[in-house]
Amino acid sequence: xxxxxxxxxxxxxxxxRATASRVVxxxxxxxxxxxxxxxxxxxxxxxxxxxxxxxxxxxRVDSIGVVIAEPTGRIFGDPFFAEVLRGISAGLAARQMxxxxxxxxxxxxxxxxxxxxxxxxxxxxILFSLHGDDGLPEYLQSNGVPVVVxxxxxxxxxxxxxxxxxxxxxxxxxxHLIEQGRTRIATxxxxxxxxxxxxxxxxxxxxxRAAGRTPDADLEESGEFTREGGQRSMEVLLQRCPDIDAVxxxxxxxxAGALSALYAAGRRVPEDVAVVGFDDSIIALSxxxxxxxxxxxxxxxxxxxxxxxxxTVDARDHVLRRVVLETELIVRQSSGGPxxxxx
Amino acid sequence: xxxxxxxxxxxxxxxxRATASRVVxxxxxxxxxxxxxxxxxxxxxxxxxxxxxxxxxxxRVDSIGVVIAEPTGRIFGDPFFAEVLRGISAGLAARQMxxxxxxxxxxxxxxxxxxxxxxxxxxxxILFSLHGDDGLPEYLQSNGVPVVVxxxxxxxxxxxxxxxxxxxxxxxxxxHLIEQGRTRIATxxxxxxxxxxxxxxxxxxxxxRAAGRTPDADLEESGEFTREGGQRSMEVLLQRCPDIDAVxxxxxxxxAGALSALYAAGRRVPEDVAVVGFDDSIIALSxxxxxxxxxxxxxxxxxxxxxxxxxTVDARDHVLRRVVLETELIVRQSSGGPxxxxx
DNA sequence: CTGAAAGCGCTTACAG
DNA sequence: CTGAAAGCGCTTACAG
Numbered sequence: 001x002x003x004x005x006x007x008x009x010x011x012x013x014x015x016x017r018a019t020a021s022r023v024v025x026x027x028x029x030x031x032x033x034x035x036x037x038x039x040x041x042x043x044x045x046x047x048x049x050x051x052x053x054x055x056x057x058x059x060r061v062d063s064i065g066v067v068i069a070e071p072t073g074r075i076f077g078d079p080f081f082a083e084v085l086r087g088i089s090a091g092l093a094a095r096q097m098x099x100x101x102x103x104x105x106x107x108x109x110x111x112x113x114x115x116x117x118x119x120x121x122x123x124x125x126i127l128f129s130l131h132g133d134d135g136l137p138e139y140l141q142s143n144g145v146p147v148v149v150x151x152x153x154x155x156x157x158x159x160x161x162x163x164x165x166x167x168x169x170x171x172x173x174x175x176h177l178i179e180q181g182r183t184r185i186a187t188x189x190x191x192x193x194x195x196x197x198x199x200x201x202x203x204x205x206x207x208x209r210a211a212g213r214t215p216d217a218d219l220e221e222s223g224e225f226t227r228e229g230g231q232r233s234m235e236v237l238l239q240r241c242p243d244i245d246a247v248x249x250x251x252x253x254x255x256a257g258a259l260s261a262l263y264a265a266g267r268r269v270p271e272d273v274a275v276v277g278f279d280d281s282i283i284a285l286s287x288x289x290x291x292x293x294x295x296x297x298x299x300x301x302x303x304x305x306x307x308x309x310x311x312t313v314d315a316r317d318h319v320l321r322r323v324v325l326e327t328e329l330i331v332r333q334s335s336g337g338p339x340x341x342x343x
Numbered sequence: 344x345x346x347x348x349x350x351x352x353x354x355x356x357x358x359x360r361a362t363a364s365r366v367v368x369x370x371x372x373x374x375x376x377x378x379x380x381x382x383x384x385x386x387x388x389x390x391x392x393x394x395x396x397x398x399x400x401x402x403r404v405d406s407i408g409v410v411i412a413e414p415t416g417r418i419f420g421d422p423f424f425a426e427v428l429r430g431i432s433a434g435l436a437a438r439q440m441x442x443x444x445x446x447x448x449x450x451x452x453x454x455x456x457x458x459x460x461x462x463x464x465x466x467x468x469i470l471f472s473l474h475g476d477d478g479l480p481e482y483l484q485s486n487g488v489p490v491v492v493x494x495x496x497x498x499x500x501x502x503x504x505x506x507x508x509x510x511x512x513x514x515x516x517x518x519h520l521i522e523q524g525r526t527r528i529a530t531x532x533x534x535x536x537x538x539x540x541x542x543x544x545x546x547x548x549x550x551x552r553a554a555g556r557t558p559d560a561d562l563e564e565s566g567e568f569t570r571e572g573g574q575r576s577m578e579v580l581l582q583r584c585p586d587i588d589a590v591x592x593x594x595x596x597x598x599a600g601a602l603s604a605l606y607a608a609g610r611r612v613p614e615d616v617a618v619v620g621f622d623d624s625i626i627a628l629s630x631x632x633x634x635x636x637x638x639x640x641x642x643x644x645x646x647x648x649x650x651x652x653x654x655t656v657d658a659r660d661h662v663l664r665r666v667v668l669e670t671e672l673i674v675r676q677s678s679g680g681p682x683x684x685x686x
Numbered sequence: 687c688t689g690a691a692a693g694c695g696c697t698t699a700c701a702g
Numbered sequence: 703c704t705g706a707a708a709g710c711g712c713t714t715a716c717a718g
């Protein structure tokens with residue numbers, strides 16, 4: 001009735017606890033008879049090892065934590081996160097580790113989460129979409145918890161990370177719009193307290209400057225990485241500068257919102273206004289017209305994050321590891337690509 | 344450098360490990376001097392209790408698992424889940440427990456998750472959107488893990504659950520459409536291997552029968568609870584029965600998809616076809632026109648799930664607990680409600 | 687109010 | 703190949 005322990009398995013199998021443990025952990029140095037006897041007892045009693053106890057002695061735990069520093073609304077609205085989680089999960093599979101997603105939506109819940117993560121429950125943690133001065137990575141590290149950040153960490157934070165080439169991607173997108181002959185290129189930025197928001201905006205600026213143009217603050221609006229934000233920003237931009245003929249949105253979700261606003265305003269895409277997004281998520285293929293976008297594989301990022309984290313865990317060192325993944329511009333119909341936008 | 348233990352705190356504070364433990368756990372029976380000395384040591388050493396060790400002796404753990412039995416794509420596409428998670432998190436706050444979301448996307452990952460959940464990491468688990476013959480609830484229970492299911496569990500599964508009144512909600516929706524004078528009322532069902540899908544369909548049938556009508560299989564199509572599924576189903580229904588003048592979709596997301604299909608087919612909503620959804624999620628307010636929908640509070644469901652789970656955990660009994668939450672039809676523009684659909 | 691001691695369920699040198 | 707024993711970091715009767 002109650003949950004069986006190794007002790008009981010050993011007794012039922014007529015061996016010592018040590019031998020039972022060896023069998024359960026697949027040690028090769030156990031006689032067949034003993035092994036089979038233990039296996040029979042395990043099956044009969046329905047024994048499941050208590051990982052908590054095991055952790056205490058092995059000082060290893062079979063899971064890693066993933067923290068996404070966003071209100072659940074955004075986490076669950078953006079396909080970005082689903083993709084990255086898929087990648088992390090795939091990367092973990094080979095190591096038989098469990099992904100544990102920790103959600104916190106208020107300062108109090110954040111403290112609870114911090115306590116959980118430093119309490120020995122996870123081997124290390126992957127942090128996502130950090131804002132401004134989030135102290136979590138430093139707190140965790142100072143408590144001996146290995147940390148890797150997905151995306152560029154806030155300035156001045158000494159922490160390993162895996163990032164996409166946000167600058168290069170934004171640069172390529174805007175360069176493409178310039179080459180299409182567009183002259184009034186606006187941008188809908190991400191939140192400027194997030195490095196990804198800042199860096200993509202910088203790529204936009206640098207591409208303009210590289211073509212001998214001067215960035216114009218009137219052509220910029222922040223869309224908070226949400227669909228609604230993108231739509232609102234586009235409305236504001238059209239109001240302020242009716243002559244806009246192109247827009248670079250720092251995420252696909254915002255680009256989708258911008259498309260709605262352009263449609264509502266009677267502008268044709270791409271004839272009147274060309275649009276390029278960022279992420280190249282499934283959204284890019286479901287918009288009308290299909291969305292040109294900067295491709296980045298969040299699934300690959302997930303795998304890399306796991307790889308970097310486990311390297312750090314295994315090495316037990318304090319080496320800072322950085323990985324920057326390439327991005328690539330995919331041109332579709334929304335910026336003048338062919339009608340039947342096969343990727 | 345290395346992580347300090349209670350032992351070291353005790354030594355630094357000049358007390359026994361027992362006293363240090365009492366202070367850390369807020370026991371009242373400790374002299375002030377001792378307390379302050381320990382608190383100083385804790386602060387100075389940066390001591391964080393190892394919850395794993397604590398769990399081993401208290402036989403309690405500070406987290407509960409939440410399993411959503413869906414591919415991440417769907418989890419992250421439907422606001423439904425975000426809401427319910429918010430409710431669970433809120434319900435947990437009072438108990439200082441951590442929500443741990445366990446994601447599995449393949450049979451292998453499912454086995455890993457099952458091992459994790461039975462390994463002593465969680466106090467109990469909340470299971471979501473179970474399909475057909477999922478054996479997880481029974482497996483967990485037989486391994487001593489308290490379980491509560493969100494939504495109606497598969498037939499024949501003896502497990503506690505919290506459900507919404509799916510039948511009553513669907514019945515009210517269809518009754519409303521009949522009262523609006525609609526004569527060819529179609530339905531886009533959820534997956535029929537999920538109880539919620541089956542029960543909402545039954546509510547649709549029963550409302551028709553209560554009005555003396557006979558359900559017509561040609562007017563039913565399954566939409567898999569996704570936006571795309573809803574759109575596709577609506578297209579099929581229109582093709583098959585061009586005279587449809589109303590549709591009850593078993594989720595808002597599917598209703599939104601249906602709206603797109605109706606729009607593309609040139610049907611006016613509600614003039615030509617009235618539409619009612621189910622969930623009353625944020626989607627219902629963001630569609631054009633605003634969507635009539637059966638309201639259910641997923642946040643309340645989340646809180647109830649926590650409450651039922653913790654009751655079971657505290658009681659350590661095998662009592663089956665069931666809670667059914669009311670649903671309420673909210674009439675908006677898509678089925679003839681007022682233009683400026685407040686609420 | 688406080689400490690010595692037992693014990694939670696497991697793994698792993700160590701000796702045989 | 704196997705078992706007795708120590709120990710992981712903590713809590714908690716128990717005795718004082």
